[in-house]
Amino acid sequence: MDHNRASRRSFLALATATPLVATVLASCGDSGPAGSGSADTATDWILTGQPKEGIRQTAVDDWNEAHEDQQIKTSAFQNDAYKAKIKTAIGAGQAPTIIFGWGGGTLRDYAQQNLVDDLTPWLQENPDVKDRLFDAAFAAGTVEGKVYGLPTETVQPLVLFYNKKLFGQVNAEPPTTWDELMALVPKFNAAGIAPISLGGQSRWTNMMWLELLFDRIGGPELFESIYNGQPNWTDPAAIDALTKVQDLVKADGFIKGFASITADSNADQALLYTGKAAMMLHGTWTYGGMKTDGGDFVSGGDLGYMNFPAVTGGKGDPANTFGNPAQYVSISSKATQAQKDIALAFFKGGLLQEKEAEAYVTEAGEVPILKGIDSSFSGSDDADWLKFVYDLATNAPSFAQSWDQALSPTEAETLLDNIEKLFGLAITPQEFADNMNAAIGS
Amino acid sequence: MSAAPPAVAAKVPSAKHTSTGRLGWLVLPALLIFVAFAVVPLIGVFVLSFTSWDGIGSISFAGFDSWKSVLTDPGLPHALWITFLIIVLSWIAQTPLSILLGVFISGSQKYRAVLAVLFFLPLLLSAAAVSIAYKALLDPNFGLGPGLNLSFLTQDWLGRPALAMGVVIFIIAWQWIPFHSLIFQGAVRQIPASMYEAAQIDGAGRMRQFFSITLPQLKNTLITSSTLQVVGSLTTFDLIFVLTGGGPNDGTRALALDMYLTGFRANQMGLASAIAVILVVVGLVLAQLLQRLGGRERNSQLEGA
Numbered sequence: 001m002d003h004n005r006a007s008r009r010s011f012l013a014l015a016t017a018t019p020l021v022a023t024v025l026a027s028c029g030d031s032g033p034a035g036s037g038s039a040d041t042a043t044d045w046i047l048t049g050q051p052k053e054g055i056r057q058t059a060v061d062d063w064n065e066a067h068e069d070q071q072i073k074t075s076a077f078q079n080d081a082y083k084a085k086i087k088t089a090i091g092a093g094q095a096p097t098i099i100f101g102w103g104g105g106t107l108r109d110y111a112q113q114n115l116v117d118d119l120t121p122w123l124q125e126n127p128d129v130k131d132r133l134f135d136a137a138f139a140a141g142t143v144e145g146k147v148y149g150l151p152t153e154t155v156q157p158l159v160l161f162y163n164k165k166l167f168g169q170v171n172a173e174p175p176t177t178w179d180e181l182m183a184l185v186p187k188f189n190a191a192g193i194a195p196i197s198l199g200g201q202s203r204w205t206n207m208m209w210l211e212l213l214f215d216r217i218g219g220p221e222l223f224e225s226i227y228n229g230q231p232n233w234t235d236p237a238a239i240d241a242l243t244k245v246q247d248l249v250k251a252d253g254f255i256k257g258f259a260s261i262t263a264d265s266n267a268d269q270a271l272l273y274t275g276k277a278a279m280m281l282h283g284t285w286t287y288g289g290m291k292t293d294g295g296d297f298v299s300g301g302d303l304g305y306m307n308f309p310a311v312t313g314g315k316g317d318p319a320n321t322f323g324n325p326a327q328y329v330s331i332s333s334k335a336t337q338a339q340k341d342i343a344l345a346f347f348k349g350g351l352l353q354e355k356e357a358e359a360y361v362t363e364a365g366e367v368p369i370l371k372g373i374d375s376s377f378s379g380s381d382d383a384d385w386l387k388f389v390y391d392l393a394t395n396a397p398s399f400a401q402s403w404d405q406a407l408s409p410t411e412a413e414t415l416l417d418n419i420e421k422l423f424g425l426a427i428t429p430q431e432f433a434d435n436m437n438a439a440i441g442s
Numbered sequence: 443m444s445a446a447p448p449a450v451a452a453k454v455p456s457a458k459h460t461s462t463g464r465l466g467w468l469v470l471p472a473l474l475i476f477v478a479f480a481v482v483p484l485i486g487v488f489v490l491s492f493t494s495w496d497g498i499g500s501i502s503f504a505g506f507d508s509w510k511s512v513l514t515d516p517g518l519p520h521a522l523w524i525t526f527l528i529i530v531l532s533w534i535a536q537t538p539l540s541i542l543l544g545v546f547i548s549g550s551q552k553y554r555a556v557l558a559v560l561f562f563l564p565l566l567l568s569a570a571a572v573s574i575a576y577k578a579l580l581d582p583n584f585g586l587g588p589g590l591n592l593s594f595l596t597q598d599w600l601g602r603p604a605l606a607m608g609v610v611i612f613i614i615a616w617q618w619i620p621f622h623s624l625i626f627q628g629a630v631r632q633i634p635a636s637m638y639e640a641a642q643i644d645g646a647g648r649m650r651q652f653f654s655i656t657l658p659q660l661k662n663t664l665i666t667s668s669t670l671q672v673v674g675s676l677t678t679f680d681l682i683f684v685l686t687g688g689g690p691n692d693g694t695r696a697l698a699l700d701m702y703l704t705g706f707r708a709n710q711m712g713l714a715s716a717i718a719v720i721l722v723v724v725g726l727v728l729a730q731l732l733q734r735l736g737g738r739e740r741n742s743q744l745e746g747a
Contacts (some may be wrong), residue, residue: 087498087706088497090498091498112499113498113499200601201686201687255583256582257583257601259600259601259689259690260581260582260598260599267584270583276583408709409496409707410710413707413709417692420689421692424690
């Protein structure tokens with residue numbers, strides 16, 4: 001009887017400890033009702049968040065209205081939730097017909113596993129699809145010379161935003177070099193203003209500073225070589241960039257408590273437009289948010305923007321930029337032929353057409369990746385801004401893709417982990433470099 | 443989960459034995475569900491821990507590779523340490539308060555019932571919602587501190603490892619103390635009033651009554667409550683995931699979170715499965731230990747029974 005008891009007890013203990021494991025496995029198989037759709041309806045997952053959710057949805061609605069026999073069904077997901085869901089859905093063979101993404105390492109994974117279709121032959125048959133889009137946008141959608149992701153939507157380079165009012169208050173000029181930026185730090189701190197806003201808990205926000213410092217000091221070739229598998233994180237230029245970023249942290253360049261601020265809630269943007277911080281390095285996608293949430297900050301002309309400052313003696317061209325060259329759509333190889341045909345027809349005649357492009361310009365304040373789109377800026381309230389982004393993106397000698405998108409998901413996670421520790425001064429630049437070299441190719 | 447049999451049954455052990463044998467088949471549905479949703483996935487995870495899989499491609503057998511890298515990675519002792527801290531600190535934060543509150547609300551006055559309902563509220567909220575709310579309140583720039591101009595509240599709460607751990611423990615306690623108070627309240631109400639009357643006649647004061655009668659009588663409840671706390675802390679995930687994401691500098695990266703991040707962010711399902719198996723083993727060992735601690739005696743706690 002005693003033995004009986006013990007076994008029942010361990011049974012209960014087991015029961016209390018295992019639901020977690022069960023949850024993990026269960027979530028692997030979670031595909032959602034919109035997963036495969038019926039055989040002759042294509043499915044498309046889009047991202048939530050206005051105004052772009054509405055623009056994406058309208059493009060599909062218009063298509064459905066005009067093509068009764070080629071229907072597309074959308075489901076909308078939040079950005080971060082989408083990234084996790086699409087991965088598990090593809091793994092479970094439940095992917096939507098149209099796979100939206102950011103190209104780079106993730107798309108390369110899909111392509112190497114034959115989970116997405118090669119679009120190259122289709123693009124050769126339909127040269128007009130390719131000819132109207134920015135040439136530079138194709139690189140991050142291309143794997144081993146074949147196009148797996150068709151670029152779409154907008155170009156999103158990184159920009160150094162600043163609050164003109166605060167610069168006037170301390171009588172300072174926007175920094176054109178790294179030294180000038182460092183000199184501004186004590187000036188703003190003395191005035192009780194945080195020099196730089198940063199949503200450090202999101203980690204990729206910190207990464208943007210490293211990307212541009214690497215570029216300005218070592219040139220785009222430096223990261224290119226790391227991307228191609230050479231252990232160059234320990235290169236003197238890389239160590240210099242890593243040291244410079246820690247110098248900035250130590251000088252209180254970033255707002256106090258940056259490690260507990262997230263970018264998801266747009267708190268970092270709020271710090272800039274409420275006058276708590278003077279500068280912010282961010283993607284152009286933040287412009288729309290500051291315009292809607294920032295009161296008269298943008299419309300009143302208080303928002304300043306410029307390309308990242310040069311580093312004296314650095315190898316990189318100060319006109320280079322980083323960010324998202326475009327967003328990408330791919331076709332699931334698991335979709336039926338009918339679904340694929342609908343998706344391709346939509347890519348050709350429904351995606352990024354005139355109406356959608358115009359909406360990105362007027363509603364979101366972003367630049368669609370269409371050649372000659374700059375001629376449509378003149379009527380917009382944001383004409384100066386749009387012209388700036390267009391020129392930045394099209395004139396940059398190098399427009400590199402964000403590291404976390406370019407690298408494989410495994411390597412990107414190691415990178416973000418180490419970046420958090422680098423900014424938290426928990427590891428030295430040398431330790432960072434060694435950790436990253438060890439992770440290359442994983 | 444109480445270890446000791448009910449007082450009545452203890453007096454007639456033979457009756458209990460036969461009833462268990464006759465009604466054994468009642469366990470069947472529960473057993474089937476348990477096998478389908480706990481045992482089968484557990485075996486699956488164990489098998490996965492010997493493979494290499496990025497979550498989307500094909501699964502390939504990798505022998506002990508995952509186990510080797512998990513067991514040699516300094517991340518594992520760190521995650522175990524963080525998990526241990528959460529278990530111990532949250533137990534210390536919850537248990538004494540839960541007992542005191544439980545004793546307090548076990549009285550019969552009406553206002554106590556109202557209070558009990560009021561502070562039961564945190565338990566009704568999801569951990570994710572609670573985390574988001576606390577995150578907003580603790581924001582160093584737009585939160586409660588700067589809003590009310592209270593400088594002691596204006597800390598980098600989630601930006602320093604020690605503070606972030608403190609916040610995690612506080613929120614766990616805030617959310618779960620009501621639940622454990624409720625368990626203790628029930629247990630206190632089971633203690634016969636005659637014991638207190640006898641003590642009073644012997645001249646024992648309120649303090650003496652609490653330490654000599656109430657506390658010893660709560661022993662089995664304490665074991666139950668502790669088991670729930672330990673296993674709960676061991677698998678704390680949603681709260682930390684939403685609040686800190688494991689940061690800052692891995693300061694709150696507990697074992698369950700480590701498993702998720704390894705599996706679903708870094709795409710290393712093999713490694714994550716190995717971590718999951720370790721998690722199950724640690725959970726079993728802890729639960730067993732706690733049961734041993736209080737489950738040995740067969741007799742009731744009631745005097746004379």
